[in-house]
Every structure is written in C-alpha cells, then in structure tokens.
Amino acid sequence: MASYTPTATIDDPTTSAGANGGSPPAWIDGGDDFDSRPLDARLRRARLGLLVGVVGIVMIFVSFTSAYVVRQGLPTFDSRTNSMVHDWIPVRLPRLLLVNTLVLLLSSFTIELARRRAARDAALADVASVQEGSIGGDEKVSWLALTVVLGLLFLTGQGLAWRELAASGFYISATPSSSFVFLLTGMHGAHLLGGVIALLIAGAASLLRRSAQSQVIWLDVTGWYWHFMAILWVYILALLEFVR
Amino acid sequence: MAGGAGGGKTIMATREFAAHEAHAHAAPQGFIRKWVFSLDHKVIGLQYYFLALTAVLVGMFLSLLMRIHLIWPNITLPLLGDIKPETYLTLVTMHGTIMVFFVLTTAPQGGFGNYFLPIQIGAADMAFPVLNMLSFWVTALAFVVMLGAFFVTGGAPLHGWTGYPPLSAVQSAGPGEGPGADLWIISIALFCIGALMSALNFITTTLDMRTKGMSMMRMPLTCWAWFITAILGLLAFGVLFSAGILLLLDRNAGTSFYVPLTVFSGQVVAHKGGSPLLWQHLFWFFGHPEVYIAILPAMGLCSQLVSVFSRKPIFGYKAMVYAMLSIGLLGFMVWGHHMFMSGMSPYSAFAFSIMTMAIGVPSAIKTFNWLGTLWGGRIRFASPMLFAIGFVSLFVSGGISGPFLAQPTLDIPLHDTAFVTGHFHLIMGVASIFGIFAATYYWFPKMFGRMMNESLARWHFWLTFVGTYCIFMPMHYAGMAGQPRRYSQFTELHYLEKLIPLNTFITFSAFVTIAAQLIFVFNLFWSMKAGKKASDNPWEATTLEWTTATPPPHDNFGGHPPIVYNGPYEYGVPGAPQDFVMQTDPRTVAAH
DSSP states (O other): OOOBOOSOOOOOTTTSTTOOSOOOOTTOTTTOOTTSOHHHHHHHHHHHHHHHHHHHHHHHHHHHHHHHHHHHTOOEEETTTTEEEOOOOOOOOOTHHHHHHHHHHHHHHHHHHHHHHHHHHHHHSOGGGOOTTOTTHHHHHHHHHHHHHHHHHHHHHHHHHHHHHHHTTOOTTTOHHHHHHHHHHHHHHHHHHHHHHHHHHHHTTTTTTOOHHHHHHHHHHHHHHHHHHHHHHHHHHHHHHHOO | OOOOSOOOHHHHHHHHHHHHHHHOSOOOOSHIIIIISOOOHHHHHHHHHHHHHHHHHHHHHHHHHHHHHHHOTTOOBTTTBOOOHHHHHHHHHHHHHIIIIIIITIIIIIIIIHHHHHHHTTOSSOSOHHHHHHHHHHHHHHHHHHHHGGGSTTOSOOSTTTTOTTTTTOGGGSGGGTHHHHHHHHHHHHHHHHHHHHHHHHHHHHHHOOOTTOOGGGSOHHHHHHHHHHHHHHHHHHHHHHHHHHHHHHHHTOOOSSOOSOEETTEEOSOOSOOHHHHHHHHHHHHHHHHHHHHHHHHHHHHHHHHHHHTSOOTTHHHHHHHHHHHHHHHTTOGGGGOGGGTOOHHHHHHHHHHHHHTHHHHHHHHHHHHHHHTTOOOOOOHHHHHHHHHHHHHHHHHHTHHHHTSHHHHHHHTTBHHHHHHHIIIIIIHHHHHHHHHHHHHHHHHHSBOOOHHHHHHHHHHHHHHHHHHHHHHHHHHHTTOBSSOSOOTTOGGGGGGHHHHHHHHHHHHHHHHHHHHHHHHHHHHHHHSOBOOSOTTOOOSGGGTSOSSOOTTSSTTOOOOOOSOTTOBSOTTOSSSBOOTTOOSOBOOO
C-alpha cells in the first residue's frame, strides 16, 4: 500500500524509483542545464524518427521478400498437361545494374561528405551568430548537387535497365520472376526519388528560409536515409541475383 | 511559447530558441492555419475525431441498410431502390472497410492519442508537427477516395473488407470490381501511408519528448497503449501497403501475384500461376495486429478510467504494461487462425491455434486486474466509468468466443456463419467503440471546457449497452444454427426459416441502438455550446492533462512544462490531504 509523506523532501525525479525511462529531453526549462545544446536534442529526435521510419520501410521490403521466396517454390497448374509444374524462369539481370550500383554507392559517399561538412560547420559556428543559409558556403552545395545528379543518374540507369529487360522479353507481366524484378526495383526507385526530393529541399533551404539548425538536421537525416537506400539496393540486387 | 523566468539575457535567448524549436511552430492566427492545416496536435486530434465521427455515421447507415434488407429482402427503399445481391455485398464491404480503418483505427489512436499523448507525457506537441498534419490529411484524402468508390461506374467493390483475390484482383469479376475496386485499394494504400507517418510520430514522441521525471513506468497506461499501438501500426501497415501494391499491379499491370488460372463467367482470365493465399498471408499478417490496433487504446483508457473512478491505484500496473506488450507480440504470430479454411497443414493450424489461445493469458491478466481495481473501490458511476465497465463486459463476452474459434475443428463449421460476425463485432467493434465513447465523455471537459450532459449520457449508455448485446449475442446462436455470413438473402432458405423471428429481433434492436447514437451526437454538439462549464480537473484525476488549463493553451502548459514526481494512479494514498495525488505533486509518495 502506498504511504504519503507530507514533507517537503523532493527527490530527484530522474533518479527516484521507477525512473528508468532515460534522460529527460534537454529543451525543457525545468531547471536542467542550459549548456546542453538544443541542436543535439533535435538531431537525436530527428534521427530517432528516421530510424522508426526506416523500420516501416523495411517491413514493406520484408513482405516483398517473403512473397518472392514463397512464389519461387510454388507450383502452378498447367492446363495443357493437366499437372502442376514449376514456372519460375530466372531473369538474367542486365549488366547495367552493376554500373547503377556503383553510381549509387558513389552518391552515398558524396552525401556523406556533404553531411559531415554541414555537421562540422555547425559545430564550429556559434549557433546564435550563424546567418540563415550560410553554413558551409558553396562547397557543401556542390556535394549536395553532385549527389542529386548521381541519384538521378541512378534512376535513369534503372529506367534503361527496365527497357533492356522488357526488350529481352522479360516485361513486367511476362513471368512471375520478372514481375518481382520490376516490383522490387520500382519500389526502391520510388523511395530513392523521395530521397532526391529531400535533397532538393535541402539545397533550396536558403530559399525556404529555414533556420541554420533545421538545415543541418534535414541534411543529416536525408544523408542517413540515402545510406539506407544504398544498403537496401545492394540487398535487393543480391536477392535478385543470388536467390533466383 | 514564452521563455522561462529568470536568467541572463543569453540564457533567455537560448531558452526561447530552444522552446521555439521544440514546439516548432507558433500559435497560428488565421482560420486556415488554426483549424484546417493546423500543426497543433490538439486540433489534429479533433480533426481525426470528427473524421471518424463522419465515417461512423456512414458505416452505421450502411449497416442499417443491411439489417433492413436481411429481414425484408424484397422491399424497395425510397431513393435507393432495390438492394440487389451485389449491392448487399457492396454494403458489407464498405461497412467493414470504413468502420475498421476510418473509425476503429482513426478515433482512438489518431483522435485521442494525438490530443492527449503529448499532454499526458508533458510535451508541448508531437515530435514532428508537419508530419502529423500530413498524416491527417492523407487519411482524410483516403476517406474521400474510399467514398468516391460509390460514385464511379459499377459502384463500390464487393470483395469484403478483407479483399480476397481473385475476386478483388480481376476487373471483370463483378460490378464493383472495376474502378471502384481500384479506388478502394488506393484508399487503403493512402491510409497505410498516413498510419505509418502517424506511428513514426507517436513512437518518437513517446521515447523522446517525455517531460522531466516522466519515466516510461510513470506513464499513464493510455500512453503505453498508444505507444504499443503505434509499434503494431509501424510493423503492420507496411505489409498491408505491400499487399495493396501487388493487388494494384495484378489489376492494372497484368502481373499474376495473386491470380491463378481462373475462369470468370465462362472466360479464362489473362493470368496464371498466382496464389490467392499469398494475399491472405500478407493481409492477415496486417489484419490480426489491426484488431489490437483497434482495441489496445481502449484497453489503456479502460485501465485509466477504472482507476480514476474507483479511487484506487490500478491493480498491477506493470502486469498491465507487460500484458499489453505480450498481446502486441503474440498478435503478430497468430494470423493463420483467420485461414483455417484455406486448407493449411494441420500442423501449422495447430501452431496458430496454440498461439491464439495463448493470447487468452495476457487478456485474462488484464481483465482480472480491472476487476481487482474495482474490488473494494469507492466507485463513482459517472458516464465515462459506465462505458469503461461496459468495455470490460464486452471484452469478456466477445473474447470468450475467441478460444472457440481458435480451434480449427470448431472454426471450420463456424467460420462462414453469423457466429463470427457476432464474435468480432462484440470484441473488436463494440468494445473499441465503447472505448471511444468512454474517452469522449472523460476528456470532453478538457477538450471543450464544458461537461457533457450526464442524463443523456446515461440514456445513451444503457440503450447502447443493452442494444448491442441484443444485436450481437443472438448472432452467435444464429451462427451455430447455421446462418451463413455475407448472404444477402436467407429468408427463402427452408432450414433457416425458424431464424427469421430472431433476425427481426436483431434488426429492431439495431434500430433502437442506432437511434440511441443520435442522443450521443446531439449531446456532443449541444454540450459544446451549452454544457455546464468544466473546472480544470472535474474527475479529480492525477495525470498531467488535468494540471493544465481547460481547454489547454497552445503549448499545453503555458510555458511551464510540468515536472513529474509520482506515478499516474496515486489514489487513496494514506495520509494525503486529498484522496488523489497529482503526478506533479512534489511531496513524496513512497513506492508501493
């Protein structure tokens, strides 16, 4: 049974019984130290949000993967022979996909440069004195722009690979295996396009009158998302190449 | 948000900057920014709530048409004309879809979760307000697209809320399976996107925005329920989204993910080799957690209310948390029990059956803890409490038929009968709806600054409580007597003739119950204008939303985020000046 002690002893709410929920957010003006930088807190929150979002996207591709693997082993009724047959025809992936992979990995490298530069500049600059949109100067913008170009190049390359596949008879509805190739590459492409748009927004940050902090955070999160897209692509390529 | 008191100029500046950044938006001025494209979680919560209210009225109207048609299959309705068999299936489909997605998923989580999660953990807003706004508008768009299915050529789809292929995957399979079915899938996909964004926001907010002293184990059980629901949503809606994409491709790109070699109306379809079971697996991997997405918030709320209105701490706080977590976890391992009819291996069926019955354990823990909380309490039978107790009752009555259906040998004869309709309406439908009602009566004073009329609330409760039992209990009997689900007409079937009086009784009960809901709608809007003014803490509850003004200011706490010292259920503490100790009361409450 609980008992109530009507004294004025105030225990530290962060360490008293039951306080196992991690440290309180730094922005609260409830007497915590003001040296903790709000940027850190915001960055942590944005990264946590991204991580959660990535889990959601992973679930989409987990379900595609399970459908892919199950469909491979599934026999189909053939009306001509009146029997169950295996109709899975492995797709020969276009060589171009390897080039695309290199382009995407390179873009992951360039976005990392952009992200680190922005983070370093933010760390060096006194938050209060930074003018809006001035972090990093032109150099960062160029890494960003390069990433956008590489991203678009990758998407174009994927489009060309689609054309090559279709020309060789593996169009989307041709065989179950080709359906999955188009599905997986298409869904990845759609998610990467989201990343390209996020990068364009990062590039247009000064036009959008974002604060310097928001810009750093946006670029940071987009950068991690971009890396996730690169890893996801390598996974998809490996799945299509080795599990067929 | 104003900066805190004291401190030098630099500190003030940092603090205001931090506060501004944390809140991410200032109080809006114009009507559009304030009420339409609002970033304020409270407004977004209300938007979700009223979206759900609109949806529930539509869904209820469709169920009314079904009930009328079942007992008077040959009458012509004014304006609507005859209800043909395919129209009946359309009603089944749209009633189910609208109720499951736009009511049971939308109101408890999107509505009340949005409004009260940040306040109950002492935050100024959700973690990502813009994303929050987008979640709502994508969901609203999904609802418009869903309703649009009624107005396209061929009308709304008839494949049921579960959308089983090949019926749902072939355009020529039925009158509603053309553009109507496409709109249905697009709407579901949009809903998934909205739900995923919302889940992201809920999880981040719960983990990262709790105020000082608000440890996870000091969160009200409502917050735990919303948090766990968000995790379920995050893991489940992506899978439904994938399933929907595959279905859309089958319908429009000629792929054969789901469609086997099939003959429809004498025509061989242009697909082969697909597996309808693939859809069932993906759908129910989402679909079973969805049941918990609908009911977990109601469980959390019920725990809250039972404690508040019994003036006792909740019995077994930690057990409640772990029970919810294990219900969530087990919920992902039981999807196969929806597919006993699919010809699955008896070994798989056995495994799914055991896992399903295992859910009875945490469910029983919760039920006994609710009863344990009520036991010996000084119970205040206010309207929120009536609905909370009603929820416990419905949860038991609806849940007890779960272990029946969890056994393949019993499920196979019962599966396509009204027994299942009765079961899931009691536990998933009505129980969750009682959660929504309880939440409305409980939080209305905080949301609108006025009390709802208590007499009307009592009328509403008793008519609804008795009414829903009169509707859904006889369905169990009808099902055992062999009345099939989804049949538009059964009165001509000789072996079911004896069930006509029972069905007439169900339909008339539905009339009364639906009429009772008009009392609620009237009470809701009338009380907004003319209800008695509410104090800041009319229920004498301890959680953070009752420490702030009514209705809460833009940043929830008027620039003074609360500091939490106590657990959420400190009622009847010996030696305390009142019978409740606020979470923000700094005087020590010794741990139990």
